[in-house]
Amino acid sequence: MSSKAARDHLSFSNVSFSYKGRPPSSLSIFENITVSVKEKEFVSILGPSGSGKSTFFRLATGLEQPDTGSISISQKEEKNRLGKVGYMPQQDLLLPWRTVLENGVLPMELQGVSRKEAKKQVLSHMKEFGLEGKENVYPQQLSGGMRQRVSFLRAILGGADILLLDEPFSALDSMTRFMMQEWLLLQWQKWEKTIIFITHDVEEAIFLSDRILMLTPPPIQTEFETIDVTLPRPRTEESRSSPVFMELKQRLLQKMRARIEL
Ligand SMILES: Nc1ncnc2c1ncn2[C@@H]1O[C@H](COP(=O)(O)OP(=O)(O)O)[C@@H](O)[C@H]1O
Ligand SMILES: [Mg+2]
Structure with missing residues (x-):
């Protein structure tokens, strides 16, 4: 459905960002990141703790500004983004x-x-x-x-037409979480919003999304890998045990494992 929506809604173009401590302790999070989310798309950001997921939202909302590069809303560079995106922080x-x-x-x-x-x-x-x-x-x-x-x-x-949800369901028990995911998809369709959803849960990312942006383990992100979620909509309880779901889950877990250095 919405995966075919054509226009860019939120775009990062060559964005670099670091948290400034007392030199030389500044912490670089993103280097030259270019990524965009389309109108009415549901995109998840999947990555381990500390990989910069919440920082991505702080940049998107304008709570932080990039060191270099630009952030656009509907293809217009926008420095004052706070009123233009709806933000549900992690806590x-x-x-x-x-x-x-x-x-x-x-x-x-x-x-x-x-x-x-x-x-x-x-x-x-x-x-x-x-x-x-x-x-x-x-x-x-x-x-x-x-x-x-x-x-x-x-x-x-x-x-706001763009909603940023930072791990909204991570503290819920699994049954409540499943029901909330299904409820969220209904709301997404009804309100026709663009949703960007942070999670560290592979199955949650697959169930909800049109696309998944994968972050690598810390410290620094130089590119977000994109995975298209080919699971048909509407997504139901049965989707969770379908062959497409299982195959995607295997593939994502393998990718994540391959990146972790123990
Ligand atoms: N306000 C801040 N000042 C300095 N460092 C921060 C700040 N917020 C987060 N960090 C650091 O930036 C890195 C990425 O954090 P964060 O974006 O919260 O990751 P995630 O949400 O993926 O767990 C972490 O090392 C974290 O400690
Ligand atoms: Mg976080």
Whole structure:
């Protein structure tokens, strides 16, 4: 489906980036990376811990700027990217002193939407986000899956067309995780967003994605290897045990193993 969408939505062009410590301790993460994600594509970034996955998002959002190279949104170089991408960081940033409803209205409040209108919008999505009856509950009273759905709703209502999700399901038990993956694909289709999804889980990357970008073990990334996921859509529970899925999983695991030096 969306893998055929033609236009570049988010592009890195010859991007190099290092964290600056006190010299000579600066830590180089990316060197001359060129990569793009198409409109309405679902792309996963798969790589071991410390390989620079979250840094990639910090660059995409504009929380960090590249040392050299450029980052474009819809083929236009864009230095101020923060409002243009929706970002769900690795640790969920729900405010513990605000209820589900009050957390949900935050992005719209920041954009100057009236509280009344913002609340109306959030309430209209409670059911499909599986949060009905939880409007006035505080985040610490929710299950892990529910917290992630509140975060996701907040990212969606921020209005951006590109959503960056940093390991949103990694803390969930496996059954909840499977169900959340299926739910996320339904939402992706419904809202027609471009999604970039970070994971270190091979099966999760295959199940969700049109394409997988593979990062190598640290320290430095010079190229992201791209793997096309040929698994047909819609993806269902059965997809997970199909021959295409198994073959891809074997291939990806082999690639990852080949890169690890013990
Ligand atoms: N703000 C920062 N300042 C300095 N170094 C950082 C910072 N954030 C991350 N790093 C380092 O950069 C490397 C890549 O980190 P990160 O992008 O978080 O990897 P991943 O998300 O793949 O686990 C790691 O060595 C990490 O310690
Ligand atoms: Mg990370």
